[in-house]
Structures are given as C-alpha cells and as structure tokens.
Amino acid sequence: MDNMQQITHDSRGIHHDHCHLKLVNFEAHENHIAHETEGLSNKCLVVRRGKPFKLTLLFHSRFWNLHIKNLVLEVWLGSLSERIPVQFSDKGSNPQRWSAKVYPGNIHSESVTIHIRSPVLSSVAVYNLLVHIATEQTTKSFAVGSFVLLCNPWLSDDPVYMPHNVQIQEYIKSDYGMLYMGTTLNISKRPWSFGQYEPGVLEACLKLLQVSPQHLRDKHKDYILRADPVYLSRVVCAMVNCEDDLGVLQGKWHGGYKGGVKPSEWSGSADILNRWLLSHCQPVRYGQCWVFASVLCTVMRVLGIPSRVVTVFNAAHDGDASLKIEEFYSITGEKLNLSKDSIWNFHVWVECWMRRPDLGAGFDGWQVVDPTPQEKSGGIFCCGPCPVVAVQQRCLSAQFDTPFIYASVDADVTRLTVNGGQLVGRTVDTECVGQLIYTKSIGSDKPENLTHTYKSKKRHQMEGIVGSTEMSAVGRTLTYRQEKELQSFPQRCGAGPSGGTSPGLEVSLNIDGMPSVGESIRLRVIVTNQSSDSRVLLEHLNAQVKEYNSSTRETFWELHKEVPIQPHEVLTLQHTIAPSQYDSVLAGDDIVNVAVVIKDTRTEERFLDAKEFNISSPEITMEIEGGDSIEMKKRYTALVSFTSKFDKTLKEAVLTVEGSGLLQGKHEARLALLKQGEKIEQKVTIMAASPGTKVLMATFSHSDSPAVISRSFHKVSVTAAS
Incomplete structure (x- = not known):
C-alpha cells in the first residue's frame, strides 16, 4: 500500500x-x-x-x-x-x-x-x-x-473479546481449518483454506455488507447496527447463501452440477469469494453445508469475530418442530422415504464467540450460526446466533432459533417397522442424534470433542429412567397417526400381522473395520436369546446407498435366510458384501444404510437394528520437494500418485491435481488401463503468490465408477520470501 x-x-x-x-x-x-x-x-x-x-x-x-x-x-x-x-x-x-x-x-x-x-x-x-x-x-x-x-477480540471491552491469545490465534488469525465429515463409524477429514489473507477477500467481505438487504433498505440504520456482532452475524449468515438476496453461494444437493463446481471440489474460501466479487454479486455455484460454513467462518474472522467450523454427526432436521424424528423400515429392512423429518450423517455449521447483552451474561460465549438454507428465521434463510449454553440447558426461548438447533443435536429417533399400512415394530433411540460434535483443536489437526457443551448428561439419565413408562402411551398415538399416513404405501411391504417387542431376544448390527473402495464390507449380526425356548428366526438384511443429507436410494444388496437359535444362545452371523456387488453404485466417501430385521417365526415378533457408515477413499500420495513449507514466489515440484489395489484392471484412469493459490487450472494424467499394483502419477510445478496456508487437492476416477472414487488433500504452508 x-x-x-x-x-x-x-x-x-x-x-x-x-x-x-x-x-x-x-x-x-x-x-x-x-x-x-x-x-x-x-x-x-x-x-x-x-x-x-x-x-x-x-x-x-x-x-x-x-x-x-x-x-x-x-x-x-x-x-x-x-x-x-x-x-x-x-x-x-x-x-x-x-x-x-x-x-x-x-x-x-x-x-x-x-x-x-x-x-x-x-x-x-x-x-x-x-x-x-x-x-x-x-x-x-x-x-x-x-x-x-x-472488531477487536484483543480488547476486553469489545463484545467479541477472547481472554486467551492462543484462542485468538486459532479463531481469528489462522487461515487454515480442518473439516470432519462422514459418519461416526468412519470419520474422514479434509483441510480447508479460509484464505483471509488472499487478495480480494477483505474487499469481498466488505462488499457483502454493502449489498445486504438491510443496507440497501436503510443505510443509516444498518451502519449504526453494525457495531453489534449479534446483528453482524445474522446479516453475514443470510448473505453467505443467495436465497433471499445477492448472497455468495447457491446450494445444490441433488442431480448434476453442470454450470458450476461440485461442492466436494472446493478446498478454500478465497476462490469462492473472489468469483462472487468479480461477477458483480452473482451467486457462485454450488455449495453444501461445509462450503457454506467455511465461507461464513472466513468472513467472520476477517471482520474480527472469533469463529470455528463445527461438525455435528447425525444432525436432525426436525420438520414439524416436535423434537422427535421418525424413520420407517419395511419388514425386510428397506428404509422407506415416508417422513418429512431427516437425519444428516453430518452437518457443518459455525460457532462465533461473542457476548449476548440481549440475553444476559449467562448466554455469553460460543453461538451457533448456520448459513445453510434450511429453515427461515425472521423471514429470511439464516440461523442464529444461538447460544450453545442455551442448547445444553434446553432454554428453548433464547434467541435465535434455539429449538431448531436443539433438535439438531438432541432429538429422539423413533424407528418404525411397517407392513401393509400397519405398524409392526417400534424402537426409540435417544443417543443417535448429535452423537458426536467435533471441531479442529487449537494448534492441531486433531478433533476437539464438543458434544458435552451441547448435551446435558443429566437430561439423558433422567430420560432413561422414565423412557420405559412413556413407551406404551406414545406408541398408541404414533400407531393411529401412522396408519393414516401409510395407507398409500401398502404395496411397499408384504402382508403380515402386527407384533410387539419381547425382552427374550436382543439384536445388534455391527460393521467390522472401516471399509474402503475396492474392499469387502463385513457385517456382523449378534442375536441373543434370553429365553429358555429354542426359536426359528428369519433374518433379513438390506443395504442401500444414500447421500449424507438425504433419503436412501435403491437397494443394492440384500439377504434373507432362516436361522435357528437355542435357549440362552448368543449367535453371531457374519456376512460379506464383495466389491463386485457394490462397485457400480458406490464411490469414495459414499454412505451406506444397512438394516437387519429378525423375525421370530412362532410369535411373529420383529426386531430391527440399523447402521450407517461411509466407504473410505483409496489413498492418493502427494509429496512436495523440500517439505510442506514453501516460500512465496518460488517454484516447487509436487509429485502426486495413485497405486491401484483393485483386483481388476481399471479402464480410462484419470488423476487430477489442482490447488487455489498454488496452481492455475487443473492438471491431469491419464492411462487407458491401470492394473492392480500399477501406479499413475502427475508431476506439477507449484508457486504461491501470497503467504498463508494453501490446499493441494487430487482426485482419482475411472470409467467403471459412477463418480470420483478418491479425493485427497494436502496442506501447504507458505511463508514470505527470505
């Protein structure tokens, strides 16, 4: 300057x-x-x-x-x-x-x-x-x-003041984050470059405030209110999505991504913010929850409000505000798309640090701000700031949007087994939703577990005591209501009598190991017969692919067989899904819903358990000459390679490398055939024009796969030239 x-x-x-x-x-x-x-x-x-x-x-x-x-x-x-x-x-x-x-x-x-x-x-x-x-x-x-x-988080009188400098370094000054994704059974992580020191990012953040509906409607009032971080966070939250305004990102969760960038291909905020700025505030296509949250985190850090990206595993979307989520399964374990409620395998939002004088000192600290457009708040698509402590203490009247956030992390799940319009089985899970809540640790890529800050152990202990006494009354209400709703779906399940649950039989479903693309999926069903009677059981297993945030798709694998069990026997049933049985429908990081229904042929009672897990991506190796710390405006060589461990020859293999702030465009290596044990590699020259943390990204695909089967990220630290 x-x-x-x-x-x-x-x-x-x-x-x-x-x-x-x-x-x-x-x-x-x-x-x-x-x-x-x-x-x-x-x-x-x-x-x-x-x-x-x-x-x-x-x-x-x-x-x-x-x-x-x-x-x-x-x-x-x-x-x-x-x-x-x-x-x-x-x-x-x-x-x-x-x-x-x-x-x-x-x-x-x-x-x-x-x-x-x-x-x-x-x-x-x-x-x-x-x-x-x-x-x-x-x-x-x-x-x-x-x-x-x-804003000034170093100053004690500022509402965004943080007392410890190590926190400010992480939540204001750091331009690098780690996103946690997948499922609780197989958590994956990917780095993200917040990019607040990239050219144009500050200008984009300030422009965002200037084109907000609040500013365009009343500039004088908007300027005055911008002193308040609560107000700022709501304005920015709404402006990160483009549903109501000239916002930054357009969301897309289904279908193709023609005319834009697939959300999983973004690795940093700077590219997104600069595209928006240079296009004169046209929405950038496309975003999903972790993209929305990461861009919001960038803007808040630039404005001086301490922020961090948070992942909620098994996040509920409570469509009817009942604080309960309903899932439906057929008698053969197929998950049915009958509910307006949903559970996302993971959902990403932002926590911002600020005082809440509008609520009182007891609600100061971390506040949930969620820019993913799901529900309207005050007539616009934004969510928060909601005090995390209000969620933990179940203060549902605290502004803003506490009931929605509370349900996201603490709703109960009722799983209903239906047959011919009749409810034939019911289980309640009070632990599934919000099972794990992660953010990046200070000064480390390891996750910090925030679950205890959202969820009160005392509440769940109390509910465990009263849960069994409430079961029958709630069950009768649900049965009457669901019979009406399910009348249009009798063809989905075969005829069969209704039944209850019995303390004499317990069923659990487990996934062995962390399945990776190209490897077998191993399932283990444990059946415990607590009664003194032998039984003949019918076992039904069903596997369906699903998106992390939506309903299941078609069944790609199923099994039905008869199983005898002796009195007091604990029976372990092992099952394997071979790669050839899923490779035409599954790619890296895809999520699978597996359910087992066990039927007692004599009593016709049914027992359900279900699990969801993600398929890991095969490894892509990335190495930079001289290590992962480079100097500005100097050229370095990066070697990217993928070695096939598949037991079949892959056709039309493609290895792609890109990196915002390191590379111009995409660089590809192609092979017509890639045999087991063979390697495909790409050598690229990288150079950074600005300091900070950048992310190099590589993907691998082949013609037999429905999508990219592997995506890897590599953190690069850029320092000023010596």
Missing part, C-alpha cells in the same frame, strides 16, 4: 485557499502490526476498534504554528459523521466517543503525528477521513483517504 496519500480538496462545498497540507502518511506497516491486521490488505489501512492508530500529516510550510491553527478531524460513515478536535495535551477522553491526540515529541517543523482512537462499539465498515485546519481568517478542509475498522 502507498502510505503517502495525495491530498484532495473536500467536495462538500467548502471554498479553499492555498493548501498548506501536502501529504498524509497512514503509517500502514506500523499500524497493521499493532492492530494484528497484517496481510488483510495492501491497498488500504485496516485497524481495530477501540485501539489507537497513527496518522502523520505533512505540510508545505516549515512554520506549523499551534497557537494560530486549530486542527479537527472528521470521520464519515455514509451520511453519519463526527468531528474530532485534536488534543495537544493528556486530557482525558471519553472512550465512547472518537478521540485524537498529539503526544509530546510528535510535533515537528513540517509534520505532526496524531493518534486516533475509535469507540470500542464502533461499526464495522469503511470510513472516510477529513482534516480541517482553522486559522483566525480561514478554514481549510482536506479529504485525506479512507480506512477499514474491524
């Missing part, structure tokens, strides 16, 4: 004589270090509210006489302005007002250095600065430039 700003006359109708002010030095380098804003912009001064920053005025005359001139600064924000008399003594100033002070030793024959302090509750925005110089005869005014003002 050019610190020496040329002076222009103010255009607000003031007549000017000969100008005595020559240049203004915004002291950007020193201010950026002092305000922890290094790297956010090389075009303008970026400072934090409530902390003084320096400004040096240089004059034409060598005789700057304090006794005959008064110096006044004026800050403008839209149509709002405040005049700031420059003090030349140590008189106290009001921290709620703007102040400007010249300290002893900062006055020279041709220059004066002024320390400007904004109120701690100033609005986040771009401000314009004027200088007024008054003598006994005239007043000269100069427009000297603009500066950006951000």
Whole structure:
C-alpha cells in the first residue's frame, strides 16, 4: 500500500485557499502490526476498534504554528459523521466517543503525528477521513483517504473479546481449518483454506455488507447496527447463501452440477469469494453445508469475530418442530422415504464467540450460526446466533432459533417397522442424534470433542429412567397417526400381522473395520436369546446407498435366510458384501444404510437394528520437494500418485491435481488401463503468490465408477520470501 496519500480538496462545498497540507502518511506497516491486521490488505489501512492508530500529516510550510491553527478531524460513515478536535495535551477522553491526540515529541517543523482512537462499539465498515485546519481568517478542509475498522477480540471491552491469545490465534488469525465429515463409524477429514489473507477477500467481505438487504433498505440504520456482532452475524449468515438476496453461494444437493463446481471440489474460501466479487454479486455455484460454513467462518474472522467450523454427526432436521424424528423400515429392512423429518450423517455449521447483552451474561460465549438454507428465521434463510449454553440447558426461548438447533443435536429417533399400512415394530433411540460434535483443536489437526457443551448428561439419565413408562402411551398415538399416513404405501411391504417387542431376544448390527473402495464390507449380526425356548428366526438384511443429507436410494444388496437359535444362545452371523456387488453404485466417501430385521417365526415378533457408515477413499500420495513449507514466489515440484489395489484392471484412469493459490487450472494424467499394483502419477510445478496456508487437492476416477472414487488433500504452508 502507498502510505503517502495525495491530498484532495473536500467536495462538500467548502471554498479553499492555498493548501498548506501536502501529504498524509497512514503509517500502514506500523499500524497493521499493532492492530494484528497484517496481510488483510495492501491497498488500504485496516485497524481495530477501540485501539489507537497513527496518522502523520505533512505540510508545505516549515512554520506549523499551534497557537494560530486549530486542527479537527472528521470521520464519515455514509451520511453519519463526527468531528474530532485534536488534543495537544493528556486530557482525558471519553472512550465512547472518537478521540485524537498529539503526544509530546510528535510535533515537528513540517509534520505532526496524531493518534486516533475509535469507540470500542464502533461499526464495522469503511470510513472516510477529513482534516480541517482553522486559522483566525480561514478554514481549510482536506479529504485525506479512507480506512477499514474491524472488531477487536484483543480488547476486553469489545463484545467479541477472547481472554486467551492462543484462542485468538486459532479463531481469528489462522487461515487454515480442518473439516470432519462422514459418519461416526468412519470419520474422514479434509483441510480447508479460509484464505483471509488472499487478495480480494477483505474487499469481498466488505462488499457483502454493502449489498445486504438491510443496507440497501436503510443505510443509516444498518451502519449504526453494525457495531453489534449479534446483528453482524445474522446479516453475514443470510448473505453467505443467495436465497433471499445477492448472497455468495447457491446450494445444490441433488442431480448434476453442470454450470458450476461440485461442492466436494472446493478446498478454500478465497476462490469462492473472489468469483462472487468479480461477477458483480452473482451467486457462485454450488455449495453444501461445509462450503457454506467455511465461507461464513472466513468472513467472520476477517471482520474480527472469533469463529470455528463445527461438525455435528447425525444432525436432525426436525420438520414439524416436535423434537422427535421418525424413520420407517419395511419388514425386510428397506428404509422407506415416508417422513418429512431427516437425519444428516453430518452437518457443518459455525460457532462465533461473542457476548449476548440481549440475553444476559449467562448466554455469553460460543453461538451457533448456520448459513445453510434450511429453515427461515425472521423471514429470511439464516440461523442464529444461538447460544450453545442455551442448547445444553434446553432454554428453548433464547434467541435465535434455539429449538431448531436443539433438535439438531438432541432429538429422539423413533424407528418404525411397517407392513401393509400397519405398524409392526417400534424402537426409540435417544443417543443417535448429535452423537458426536467435533471441531479442529487449537494448534492441531486433531478433533476437539464438543458434544458435552451441547448435551446435558443429566437430561439423558433422567430420560432413561422414565423412557420405559412413556413407551406404551406414545406408541398408541404414533400407531393411529401412522396408519393414516401409510395407507398409500401398502404395496411397499408384504402382508403380515402386527407384533410387539419381547425382552427374550436382543439384536445388534455391527460393521467390522472401516471399509474402503475396492474392499469387502463385513457385517456382523449378534442375536441373543434370553429365553429358555429354542426359536426359528428369519433374518433379513438390506443395504442401500444414500447421500449424507438425504433419503436412501435403491437397494443394492440384500439377504434373507432362516436361522435357528437355542435357549440362552448368543449367535453371531457374519456376512460379506464383495466389491463386485457394490462397485457400480458406490464411490469414495459414499454412505451406506444397512438394516437387519429378525423375525421370530412362532410369535411373529420383529426386531430391527440399523447402521450407517461411509466407504473410505483409496489413498492418493502427494509429496512436495523440500517439505510442506514453501516460500512465496518460488517454484516447487509436487509429485502426486495413485497405486491401484483393485483386483481388476481399471479402464480410462484419470488423476487430477489442482490447488487455489498454488496452481492455475487443473492438471491431469491419464492411462487407458491401470492394473492392480500399477501406479499413475502427475508431476506439477507449484508457486504461491501470497503467504498463508494453501490446499493441494487430487482426485482419482475411472470409467467403471459412477463418480470420483478418491479425493485427497494436502496442506501447504507458505511463508514470505527470505
């Protein structure tokens, strides 16, 4: 940035004589270090509210006489302005007002250095600065430039203050995150480059505020409210999706992604924000929950609000606000798409750190802000900020959207087995939803478990005591209601009598190991006969592929067989799904729903258990010469390779490499045939133009697979040239 700003006359109708002010030095380098804003912009001064920053005025005359001139600064924000008399003594100033002070030793024959302090509750925005110089005869005014003002988590009076610097380094300054995805049985992770130091990102974040409906509707009111991080988080949350406004991302969860980028191919926020900015606020296609959340996290960190990306495994979408989720299965274990409720295998949102004076000190701290457009809040597609402690304590009246967030992490799941429009089995699971809640640990790629911050152990212990006494009454209500709903679906299940559950038989379904593409899936059903009678059982197993956030698709594997069991016997039934039985429908990171229904042929009682798990991607190796830390503007070689472990020859194998901030475009290697044990590799030259953390991404596919079967990510740390 050019610190020496040329002076222009103010255009607000003031007549000017000969100008005595020559240049203004915004002291950007020193201010950026002092305000922890290094790297956010090389075009303008970026400072934090409530902390003084320096400004040096240089004059034409060598005789700057304090006794005959008064110096006044004026800050403008839209149509709002405040005049700031420059003090030349140590008189106290009001921290709620703007102040400007010249300290002893900062006055020279041709220059004066002024320390400007904004109120701690100033609005986040771009401000314009004027200088007024008054003598006994005239007043000269100069427009000297603009500066950006951000929240200040280092300052104790700021509502976003964090007490520990190690937290601020992770949740404000770090441009790198780790996303956790998949299922609780096989958690996968991928790095994400938040990219707040990439060129254009600060400008995009500020533009986002300027084109929000709130600003376009009432600029004056919006500027005033921007001092409040609660307000800012709701505005930004709505603007990350494009459902109601000129927002950044368009969501897409089904079908193809023609005309855009498949959500799984993004690896950083900077590319998305810059595309939006350069397209004059046209939505970027396409996003899903982790993309929405990661972009929101970037914007909040840029604005100075501590933020982190959080994954909820088995997140419920409670469509009827009942705090209960219903799932339906046929008598052969097929999951049926009959409910408006749903459970996402994982859902990603953001936690932002702030005080909540609107609710009281007891609700300060981490707040859930969810930009994925699911339900409207206050008439727009946003969610939060919802205090995490309100969810844990079940304070459902606390703003904003606490009931929806509470259901996401703590709803009960009722699994109903149906046959010919009749309810023939019912189980209640109080532990499935919100089973695990992860975020990246401070200073490490390992996950930090946040489950206890959302869920109260005491509540679940109490519900465990009363659950059995409530079962029969709730069951009767559900049976009556579901008989009405299921009348249009009798053809899905064969005829059969209704039945109950029995304490004499227990059934559990387990997945052995962590299945990877090209390997067998091994299932284990454990049946315990607690009675003194031998039984003949019918075992039904069903496997269906599904998206992480939607209903199951068609069955790709099933099994039906008769199984005898002796009194008090514990029977383990092993089953294997070979790669040849799933490779035409499953790819890397796809999720499988498997269910088992055991029927007692004598009593006709049925017992259900179900599991969902994801198929791991085969490994892609990525190595950078000299290690994973590189210098800016220097060329490095990266070698990317994939070795096939498949027991068949793969046709038309493609290895693709890309990386925002490291590579231009995509680089591909192709082989017509790739045999077991053979390798496909691609060598690329990378060079980073800016410091920070970048992500190199590689994918592998072949013609027999329905999609990319492997996607890998590699973190690269970029430092300034030595």
